Each structure stands twice: as C-alpha cells, then as structure tokens.
Amino acid sequence: MSFKLPDLKYDYNALEPYIDAQTMEIHHTKHHGGYTTKLNAALEAENVSGKSIEEILGSVSKYNMGIRNNGGGYFNHNLFWEIMSPNGGGNPTGDIGNAIAETFGSYDKFKDEFANAAATRFGSGWAWLVKENGKLKIGSTPNQDNPLMDVSDFKGQPLLGLDVWEHAYYLKYQNRRPEYIDAFFNVINWDKVNELFKG
C-alpha cells in the first residue's frame, strides 16, 4: 500500500485573489507531491506497511527523520487543501462557531491569536487550531511537524492548519507573511472545520 497525492476539490485558480493559481499548482504538485513520493519511499525502505498516516504520526518517534518530515508534509497538506474553499471565509457557524466564541471570547479574538501564532513561527512551520480533551487550543509547530506527532510539544486533533513555509506565499506576498495570514481567513472552509470538530 502506498499513500496517494489527493486531487484538489477546486481549481488551482479558485482561491484567487487570496492565494494565486501558480502558488497552488506548485504547492500541490511539487511540494505536496514531493512529500508523498518521499514518504512512500521512506516507508518502503523501513518496511512499514498497512498503517494509516495518523498511526504513523502518532508513533513517529519510532521512525527516521524521512518519515517524520515527509509523513508530516503529506498529512498537513491533505488537511490544508480540505480546510480551504472558494466558498469559504466569513464567521464560523454551528458548533465550531460556538466553541470559538466560548474559548477565545469572539471570532476576532480567535483571529488575532491564530494570526499571532502564524506570524511568530520563526522559519518554516504551521499554525494550528486543535481540539484536545474537548477544548480548543491554538499553537504552532516547526517544519512539517504536527500536533498528532508523539514528538510534538504542541498536541491535539488538528482542525485547522495554516502553512507558513515561505513556499506557501512567497510568489504572491514575498516577505509580507502577515498579509498572507489575513488573506487566509477569507478562504477557510468552516463547514469542514466544524465536521472535524464534531468528528
């Protein structure tokens, strides 16, 4: 068994003007595609098979760095494409909307805290909204680490992830990471985040 690069549920230009088509295409085909290929090669080299990506990440300390880096990259990007949509943005509704208001005070306060986590991650990494023991938390991880990994300082069930590697925004925003973070809020697929929250 090997992991497959998923197709996107929207066109590469569908998130314009917030995320440009060229970025989407390179990000999906080259970066995510590269992680997928390298993950499969690393798993084969270590004779790992029949495990879900979540199982692998949950005990990633048992494996080499190739599996940690590429397994993280595979999972993180799968989630990233899912939690964005051309019909996204706006205020979160439903259970996740209530939970965000209750935990952070308001959606605006949530945005501030999430944007701050994304802006202050030095170097490459991800900002996260996770659920742990029913509670929402915001944090970030370096490189392609994620909150499912046993090696991660920040743990939980990922509901929302924002890629802040420079490859995620450099063609359109260059050094202006905060503008990219602001733009991201316009494409969040809150229906999907709500589904993950309730799941």
Place this chain on the structure above:
Amino acid sequence: MSFELPKLPYAHNALEPYISEKTIEFHYGKHHKAYVDKVNGMIQGTEFENADLETIIKKSDGGIFNNGAQVWNHTFYFEALSPDAKKAPEGNLAAAINETFGSFEQFKTDFANAGAGLFGSGWVWLVKNKDGKLEILQGANAENPIRDDYTPIMTMDVWEHAYYLDTQNARPKYIENFFEVLDWSVVEKRF
C-alpha cells in the same frame, strides 16, 4: 549601539541570471533590512544594548538571537557573492579543501547535498573547527556556528526566500546558481 544594513558591493541586478534583481531586492532590501531593524528594536534596554553581533550570537536567545544572527548571516552571505566571482579556490584553501574532501568537485557535491538535505529553513556552512580543519555544517533557521566555537568561512542561505522567486521548489538549481556567483577570493581571505 545600533546596527546598520551594510551596503551591497554590487548592483541589485549584478548577479543575473543566477540570482535575479527581484530576489536581491526582497532578500537584501526587505528580509536583511527587517532583521537589522528588529534586532535594533529588541536590544534596547537589555544587556545586549551595547553588544556586538558576535556576542549576541554567542549569548542571546529567542528573538534577539534570531534577528541578530540573521543580520550576521546575511551580511556574510551577500559579501561573498560577486558578478566577477573567482570560481574556484587556490593556495592554502584549495589545499585544505583537497585534504578534507578529496577534491574541489567532491566538496561542491558534499556542500550541495548538505544544502538540498536541510529540511526547512536554514544555512549551510563551510567552517574551520578548533583544530583548523574544514567541516561542512547545516544550521536550522538562524543558527550560526560561531556559537559553537567554529570559524565560518562561507555560507549559503537555503531559506526559501533566497530562491523561491527564481527557482521555486527547485532548491538544487539555486545551489548550482549560487556556485556561479560565489567569489572564492573572499572565502580565501577569510580562511
């Protein structure tokens, strides 16, 4: 004391076609400048207010370290690039490279592999260790070998901002281009 963005010894378009004018404008004009501005702001009122960058690299942590080290790293990187680069080392440095790596070509291969293999953001370094021997080191994010008592003699930025406008995901292509503008006469002097 307040740090200043050093002037580049060449025009922004001088490294074309290997490193584009647009990349230099952002990399030097925005990233390098922002590290200078941020460290200047952060050190005020701290024990590092009058420290030099080497002291900051050796002693500080967190934001002061990250921004201070990135000032040093970028200055060291940009000053070794040139439109009239000497493409290979001579003399003592050439001998030391041959002794450690077998040949200059093998050194370039090893250094390129270290650059391609560094996962995430960071720098690849050619350093002298305490015994005067050459080593290739990888450092994540802002890391700088001075902190571990090595003497850096050359560095390559592999943060994506160093090459993404020019070669996107193709970091190995950037590494090839880097060697076209790396001026070994500067590296020889440091050695």
